[in-house]
């Protein structure tokens with residue numbers, strides 16, 4: 001009955017269009033009152049849920065992304081990608097994917113990636129005769145790459161949701177191979193679709209031009225090097241690297257390149273406040289929701305239920321994947337990570353699945369969910385930027401979904417895909 | 427009545443800009459603190475012990491202030507699929523309920539934030555030496571702002587003015 | 600099994616850890632002695648929150664039982680500070696004598712002024728320094744090394760007084776921070792040194808035993824007051840009876856962890872002259888032992904043979 005109150009209130013409020021954070025908070029509030037517990041516990045969980053040092057990475061990475069887009073660093077990265085892979089079949093589509101790899105490695109946010117790269121690429125692709133749906137398809141699905149490549153704040157949320165006992169550095173390293181595989185799979189699909197539609201290619205501008213653009217893109221590339229090098233050489237921790245990224249972006253755009261005027265700096269700051277406060281309020285409310293799930297012993301019951309169905313780890317993983325994909329279709333990423341990790345991680349671990357590998361499975365799964373209707377923040381952003389109706393995009397996006405799901409299966413059933421690289425560093 | 431609501435909106439618009447500026451200043455200060463932490467540890471070999479806790483406290487302010495402004499601006503992620511198929515009259519009722527839920531939750535933030543501050547008043551935060559109640563001030567203040575901005579939404583809707591929602595353009599005034 | 604009363608208990612350690620097993624054992628004793636009426640359900644692995652939060656939840660009556668370290672109480676109950684002073688105990692036996700005696704009982708009694716009932720003391724092991732740089736054989740070796748400490752004034756002041764660079768850092772970041780060199784080391788007991796995997800990256804462990812802090816099992820006063828005097832007695836007895844079991848489990852766990860760490864080739868410095876370390880603590884005691892009550896308690900603890 002308690003669970004009916006919890007999920008019933010949550011779903012009811014969600015359907016009438018209340019903010020997701022408030023749906024989580026109010027449902028927890030109602031359930032606590034129903035059980036007869038002091039409601040103050042909901043607000044304690046809300047406050048402690050956001051009072052976590054590692055969460056600082058979220059506002060910082062969002063802030064760094066904003067500064068880079070407004071301070072011209074992101075555009076230079078796109079120009080470099082254009083020169084390097086624009087001559088391949090489906091040229092600008094390949095550029096879009098490559099830019100996601102370069103920019104995604106810095107922003108770590110699929111929505112930021114979709115709006116930044118989409119805003120730059122979709123108009124250009126349309127100008128060169130690519131279908132707008134094709135441009136949006138690629139922008140949307142390739143932005144999942146940002147979730148896999150370091151620094152991904154979603155992996156940080158996962159580590160925290162797992163009790164802070166999974167190394168963030170290991171998670172970051174584990175996401176690299178799956179992220180690059182996803183990029184490769186999408187490039188292959190983009191190639192086939194472009195060939196079928198008869199899209200033209202861009203001329204290769206020559207090695208000299210690529211080198212020139214490489215220099216122009218250096219500030220963005222150096223940031224990647226600083227984050228990686230700084231964490232790996234012990235100058236700062238993974239969560240501190242986010243703050244360093246902001247400082248670097250400010251120094252480069254304001255002092256070195258003078259590409260960020262004061263009003264744009266203010267706008268970037270305000271935008272970062274708006275986005276990160278929204279994301280973090282959801283995380284705080286989800287902490288209250290998750291506390292109730294633990295208090296009502298939902299994870300334990302779920303493990304027992306799943307064990308009753310099958311004790312084959314492969315079947316369990318398939319069930320987990322399907323469940324997460326369905327959940328990801330209806331809800332946003334960060335609350336889902338916070339809510340599902342305490343439920344599914346013990347299940348996965350009970351079947352001998354490494355928590356680092358599971359983190360990558362979880363993120364990729366939910367990332368696909370971000371791109372699927374009815375609720376998909378990235379899909380919304382992509383459609384908004386490309387000015388295309390969701391229904392129109394959905395008709396042609398499925399080959400890209402298939403590529404993402406193929407990579408998901410690979411990550412799920414071949415542990416080495418995610419665990420090999422961290423083992424090299426360990 | 428419309429005149430009064432428009433005047434109120436103009437005042438609150440200025441006020442919410444001020445709140446957003448405060449939150450932005452908090453974000454910049456957090457950045458500076460992390461910079462000092464890394465500098466102190468790596469360069470001076472003398473780690474400041476106050477930066478971690480202070481950054482977390484500041485983040486609380488950034489979140490609750492930013493989230494309250496988000497209520498006014500309709501930034502918060504919400505689920506609109508059902509609203510598309512419902513008749514306008516029912517949608518209006520849904521919006522009212524949604525605003526009342528925010529007001530109820532904001533009231534909880536104030537009342538229970540106060541209770542938490544009260545019970546932790548005599549404790550101290552390690553390495554800062556200030557009262558443990560400080561952690562809950564942003565929660566209480568955020569609750570006040572959420573109620574304020576939700577009441578504005580209710581009034582605007584009642585007199586037929588538009589209110590912002592997720593995925594729509596911001597309302598200018 | 601129909602339990603009339605199910606006591607929800609919180610622990611931040613995982614299933615199988617001595618403290619978790621001890622409270623589960625207490626639950627079995629209770630069930631047996633109450634003819635199946637009273638049960639204990641342990642929420643391990645910090646499912647209900649970190650210690651600071653679960654203490655508040657216990658005070659509110661949301662959680663009935665809670666196994667916690669004394670550290671988070673230092674800012675709530677002044678008397679508990681004495682147990683968190685560096686080198687206050689000469690060794691584990693000394694600590695056991697103190698907590699099993701009058702001083703221990705008096706401090707457990709203080710919890711009732713804060714919405715809690717102090718039931719029993721558990722072992723928390725003795726904390727020592729480990730690092731990735733060099734074996735620490737004298738106080739001079741600590742000079743300039745970066746040690747991760749918990750967010751606690753006493754810990755920061757202790758490491759500073761020894762000449763080290765006290766670096767507060769979240770526990771989850773310690774392993775990779777030692778590995779990459781953000782910090783040089785940290786400090787903890789055998790089981791945590793082993794289970795956290797820190798021994799894989801910090802190859803030198805010096806048994807200076809600077810802190811031997813007992814842990815406590817507390818009950819919510821709200822839950823307590825709702826029970827009959829008879830049931831209260833059953834709970835108090837079962838808690839007391841879980842202590843020897845806990846100590847046995849703890850010792851076994853400590854030995855197992857020690858064996859694993861030694862086998863991994865970690866260099867252990869065992870015989871160390873603690874006198875300079877203890878002398879260096881004078882400013883720490885001066886700063887933190889301020890009231891007459893605390894000064895008196897320090898004297899009493901030192902007087903216990």
Ligand code: NA
Pocket residue numbers: 104105106107108109145146147148149150151152
């Ligand atoms: Na990323």
Ligand code: NA
Pocket residue numbers: 328329330331368369370371372373374375376377
């Ligand atoms: Na979705």
